[in-house]
Amino acid sequence: MHKQNQKLSIGQVLACGGLIVTLSMGIRHGFGLWLQPMTQAMDWTRQDFALAIAVQNLVWGFTGIFAGMLADRFGAFKVIVGCAVLYALGLVGMAYSATPLVFAITAGVLIGMAQSGTTYAVIYGVIGRNVDGSRRSWAMGIAAAAGSFGQFLMVPTEGWLISQFGWQQALVLLGMAALLIVPLARGLREPGFAGGALLKREQTIGQALRExxxxxxxxxxxxxxxxxxxxxxxxGVHLPSYLKDQGLSPQVASYALALVGLFNVIGTYAAGSLGQRLPKKNILAFIYFARSVVITVFLLAPLSPMSVYLFSAVMGMLWLSTVPPTTAVVAQIFGVAHLSMLGGFVFFSHQIGSFMGVWLGGYLYDRLGSYDIVWLLTIALGVLAGLVNLPVRENAIQRAAPQGA
Structure with missing residues (x-):
C-alpha cells in the first residue's frame, strides 16, 4: 500500500507531461498547412481534407473517454506509449494516402486515437493525482502553456519542412519526431499503478458517470x-486558406498560427494562475465573450498582414486558456479518482464541436465559395458559451456516503 501513497515530483510531472503535450499538440496544430498542397497534388476538394480532420477530432474525443478510463485504472504510461506509436503510424500513413478514404483512416482515425492518449485528458489525470488542489489549476496552466509553446515551435517548423522536403516527406519526418514521446512517457510512470494495480476508489466507473x-x-x-x-x-485549419483566398502569402498564415501558439503560452498560464484566486466559471465566460469580440473586430477591420498578426496575438491569449479552468472545475467538483475519464467526456463534447467547425468550414466553402457564414457562427456561439458558463457551481459535490466499489 505504501507505493500507492507515493507521488511523482511536480517538476518531473510538468517537465515530461509538458514536453509530451508540446509534441502532440504542436504537430496537430500545423495540419492546416497541408490543406492546399495536398488537395492540389491529389486533386481533392477542401471538403475531402476537412472531413478527415473532422473525423480526427471526433475520434480523438470519443476514444479519449476510453484512454482516460485506462489511464485512471492502469496508469498513464502504457496509454501514452501505445498512442505515440499510433501517432507515428498515422503521420506516415497520411503521407502515402492515395484516396480520401485512406486519408480519413490515417489522418482521421489513427491520429485521432493517438491524440486521445498523448494530450490533455491523460496528462491532466497524472497532474490531478500528483499535485495538491491548492496548486492544481496553476499546474494545469503550465501543461496547457506547453501545448501552446508546441504550436509556436512546431507550426513554423512544419512550414519549413514542407518548403524544404515537400509535403509528403515532411509528414514522414514528423512521424519520426512523434516517437520521442515514448521515452518521455517513462517520467509519468506512477508508483501507485505498478503492475496495473488499481487504486482504491469510493465509486465505480458507472457511479461516477451517473453522478x-x-x-x-x-x-x-x-x-x-x-x-x-x-x-x-x-x-486553426481554415485560417491559412482564408488568408490565401484574400491574397495574403502562405508565410503570413504560418506566422499567424505561430503567434497564436506564442501568445497562448501567456493566456493559458494566466488562466491557470487566475483559477487559483478567481471563480473559474467567470474566467471561462470572459474568454468566450472576448473571442466573439475579437473575431468581430477582425472581420470588420481592413485585412492586412498586421491586422492578421494582431488578431492572432489577441486570439492566442484566448486560444487554449479554457483548458486549465475547465478541467480544474471538474476536479474541484468530482475529485481526481476518475478525472481522466470525466475530462475525456467533457473533451468529447469539445471534439464534436471541432468536427462541426472544421467540416462546416470545408462544406460551406465548397458550396458558397466563402467562409462568411462560419465566421458568423463562431461569433454567435461564443456569446452562447459565455452565458452557459455563468451558472456553473464550482463547489465540491456532496455525497451522502461513500459508494462501494
Missing part, C-alpha cells in the same frame, strides 16, 4: 467546451 451526467454544472461545462472546439479548430 456527473446528472449534475447540471457538468452539462454546462460540456456545452461551453463544444463551442471552444468549434471555434479553435475552424480557425
Amino acid at each position: 456527473a451526467f446528472s449534475y447540471p454544472s457538468f452539462q454546462l461545462l460540456m456545452a461551453g467546451y463544444f463551442v471552444c472546439g468549434f471555434q479553435v479548430v475552424f480557425i
Whole structure:
C-alpha cells in the first residue's frame, strides 16, 4: 500500500507531461498547412481534407473517454506509449494516402486515437493525482502553456519542412519526431499503478458517470467546451486558406498560427494562475465573450498582414486558456479518482464541436465559395458559451456516503 501513497515530483510531472503535450499538440496544430498542397497534388476538394480532420477530432474525443478510463485504472504510461506509436503510424500513413478514404483512416482515425492518449485528458489525470488542489489549476496552466509553446515551435517548423522536403516527406519526418514521446512517457510512470494495480476508489466507473451526467454544472461545462472546439479548430485549419483566398502569402498564415501558439503560452498560464484566486466559471465566460469580440473586430477591420498578426496575438491569449479552468472545475467538483475519464467526456463534447467547425468550414466553402457564414457562427456561439458558463457551481459535490466499489 505504501507505493500507492507515493507521488511523482511536480517538476518531473510538468517537465515530461509538458514536453509530451508540446509534441502532440504542436504537430496537430500545423495540419492546416497541408490543406492546399495536398488537395492540389491529389486533386481533392477542401471538403475531402476537412472531413478527415473532422473525423480526427471526433475520434480523438470519443476514444479519449476510453484512454482516460485506462489511464485512471492502469496508469498513464502504457496509454501514452501505445498512442505515440499510433501517432507515428498515422503521420506516415497520411503521407502515402492515395484516396480520401485512406486519408480519413490515417489522418482521421489513427491520429485521432493517438491524440486521445498523448494530450490533455491523460496528462491532466497524472497532474490531478500528483499535485495538491491548492496548486492544481496553476499546474494545469503550465501543461496547457506547453501545448501552446508546441504550436509556436512546431507550426513554423512544419512550414519549413514542407518548403524544404515537400509535403509528403515532411509528414514522414514528423512521424519520426512523434516517437520521442515514448521515452518521455517513462517520467509519468506512477508508483501507485505498478503492475496495473488499481487504486482504491469510493465509486465505480458507472457511479461516477451517473453522478456527473446528472449534475447540471457538468452539462454546462460540456456545452461551453463544444463551442471552444468549434471555434479553435475552424480557425486553426481554415485560417491559412482564408488568408490565401484574400491574397495574403502562405508565410503570413504560418506566422499567424505561430503567434497564436506564442501568445497562448501567456493566456493559458494566466488562466491557470487566475483559477487559483478567481471563480473559474467567470474566467471561462470572459474568454468566450472576448473571442466573439475579437473575431468581430477582425472581420470588420481592413485585412492586412498586421491586422492578421494582431488578431492572432489577441486570439492566442484566448486560444487554449479554457483548458486549465475547465478541467480544474471538474476536479474541484468530482475529485481526481476518475478525472481522466470525466475530462475525456467533457473533451468529447469539445471534439464534436471541432468536427462541426472544421467540416462546416470545408462544406460551406465548397458550396458558397466563402467562409462568411462560419465566421458568423463562431461569433454567435461564443456569446452562447459565455452565458452557459455563468451558472456553473464550482463547489465540491456532496455525497451522502461513500459508494462501494
